[in-house]
Amino acid sequence: MSTTPRPLLTQREAASACGVSRSTIRRRREAGELPGCVQDEERGWLIPVEALLAAGFRLNAPAPPEDAVPAGPVAPAAGPVAAGAVGEDVATLRAELERERREHAEARHQAELAAAVRAQVAAKETHIEDMRTALRGHLLSCGSACRSGFPGEADLLAQGLGKRSGPPPDGWGARPLGLLADAHGPAH
Incomplete structure (x- = not known):
């Protein structure tokens, strides 16, 4: 043959x-x-x-024909023109991938920063609540001696929020510093 x-x-x-x-x-x-x-x-x-x-x-x-538009999906063509086009497509896709990676890294960094800020805020809120509790305990333990002459009293008096003349108002002992009650309700 x-x-x-x-x-x-x-x-x-x-x-x-x-x-x-x-x-x-x-x-x-x-x-x-x-x-x-x-x-x-x-x-x-x-x-x-x-x-x-x-x-x-x-x-x-x-x-x-020069002006023909493909009707459906176009299969990759052979030849250097196609190879150049494929090379350009690959370069474009790599650039897009790199951009997406940068955006992802930035988003991850922003999320980490936000988590750190939330943790700091939570720690500050806990610290503030601990200070309120300690102040309430101190005021309860010292009795009437603490009710006069505390720091900032002059500012409160100027606003009409400080000491009163006469007997203490009802519930004064149960709520030693109504002004310092937190947003969650009256002090216990």
């Missing part, structure tokens, strides 16, 4: 048969993607059909 070798095509014939430009065939040949090419004195460069097929070209593929 003998195998007949496939013909050698000129760059013009190869471009026409594959539905691409001559410059595409030339660039692929110069890039070494079409092995077995030979230069003939009369016909110029000759490209083996096997090399075209191995490079992903389809023979007798009609060239699409």
Whole structure:
């Protein structure tokens, strides 16, 4: 059984048969993607059909019209134009991935900062509540001696919120510093 070798095509014939430009065939040949090419004195460069097929070209593929829009999903094309487009797509996707990574890292950093601030606020709130409790306990333990002359009394008096003349109001002992009661209700 003998195998007949496939013909050698000129760059013009190869471009026409594959539905691409001559410059595409030339660039692929110069890039070494079409092995077995030979230069003939009369016909110029000759490209083996096997090399075209191995490079992903389809023979007798009609060239699409210049202004045609594909109707559905487009399969990746072969050739240096497609390789360049794929390279550009890869570069674009890598840049987008890097941007997403930066945004993710920034969002994670912001979340960590927010958690740290929430922890500090919670610690401050706990400290304030502990101080209120300690002050209430101190005022309860010292009795009437603490009810006069406390820091800030002059400011309270100026606002009409401080000492009164006469007997203490009802419930004074149960609520030694009504002014310091927290937002959750009266002191116990």
